[in-house]
Amino acid sequence: MNWRRIFGGAATPGGSKSGRAEQLTPELRARIRTSFDAASRDDENFPATIDPRIYHVKLIREHLGDMRGKRVLDVGCGKGRFARVFQEQEPGAELWGLDISEEMLRFVPEGIHTRAASMTELPFEDAFFDGAYATESLEHAVEIEKAVSEICRVVKPGGRIVVIDKNAEQWGRLNTPEWERWFTRKELETMLKRHCRKVSSRVISYWEDVEPDGLFLAWLAEK
Numbered sequence: 433m434n435w436r437r438i439f440g441g442a443a444t445p446g447g448s449k450s451g452r453a454e455q456l457t458p459e460l461r462a463r464i465r466t467s468f469d470a471a472s473r474d475d476e477n478f479p480a481t482i483d484p485r486i487y488h489v490k491l492i493r494e495h496l497g498d499m500r501g502k503r504v505l506d507v508g509c510g511k512g513r514f515a516r517v518f519q520e521q522e523p524g525a526e527l528w529g530l531d532i533s534e535e536m537l538r539f540v541p542e543g544i545h546t547r548a549a550s551m552t553e554l555p556f557e558d559a560f561f562d563g564a565y566a567t568e569s570l571e572h573a574v575e576i577e578k579a580v581s582e583i584c585r586v587v588k589p590g591g592r593i594v595v596i597d598k599n600a601e602q603w604g605r606l607n608t609p610e611w612e613r614w615f616t617r618k619e620l621e622t623m624l625k626r627h628c629r630k631v632s633s634r635v636i637s638y639w640e641d642v643e644p645d646g647l648f649l650a651w652l653a654e655k
């Protein structure tokens with residue numbers, strides 16, 4: 433995605449030493465929401481569909497297991513391109529999509545429950561979901577630890593969680609909005625381990641038979 437074109441400004445390094453915001457103040461939250469509302473009109477960089485054969489889809493399905501009769505949350509779902517695939521592949525699942533941008537949520541297919549809210553304050557009771565996944569969205573949460581804690585809170589004990597985001601060791605490869613933050617494998621593993629019994633991570637690429645170039649990481653957790 434061409435973030436410089438979408439959001440304007442240059443890429444700045446992540447981490448607290450950069451002076452980057454660490455609090456999701458009402459002003460920053462409104463700015464992020466407005467940016468993604470506008471980005472929802474950009475079909476090229478924010479498509480509503482995804483190739484169901486990509487490895488991300490396979491990995492989420494494998495880790496979450498049989499979704500039949502299960503309630504699954506797509507955290508920061510955008511237009512719901514992953515939930516759309518799971519709706520087709522797993523018609524017995526109860527799918528929910530949550531996003532800060534109401535304009536993004538307009539594209540989520542019928543039959544998928546939606547909520548407009550921040551992942552740092554999830555509007556669900558404890559253990560409401562059997563599983564949850566977040567693809568390229570946690571990196572926008574600003575209050576990352578709070579978002580991780582919330583995602584874990586709303587998943588049942590024994591439930592599975594998948595996070596797919598970019599690798600902090602590759603920071604600078606893409607233009608990013610000023611609030612975005614990438615994580616190392618260890619950083620996010622440590623955060624997830626505060627709430628989950630089992631946590632692992634791996635480097636992935638879009639295609640299973642293509643050697644990962646190090647940009648994308650997947651974290652797999654069991655609460």
Ligand SMILES: C[S@@+](CC[C@H](N)C(=O)[O-])C[C@H]1O[C@@H](n2cnc3c(N)ncnc32)[C@H](O)[C@@H]1O
Nearest residue numbers: 468508509510531532533550551567569572573
């Ligand atoms: C790069 S998009 C990814 C969307 C989707 N997960 C996908 O893979 O197509 C990031 C999404 O995160 C959402 N987002 C950003 N901050 C958020 C927050 N605090 N809570 C919930 N959603 C947020 C944005 O509105 C946007 O739809």
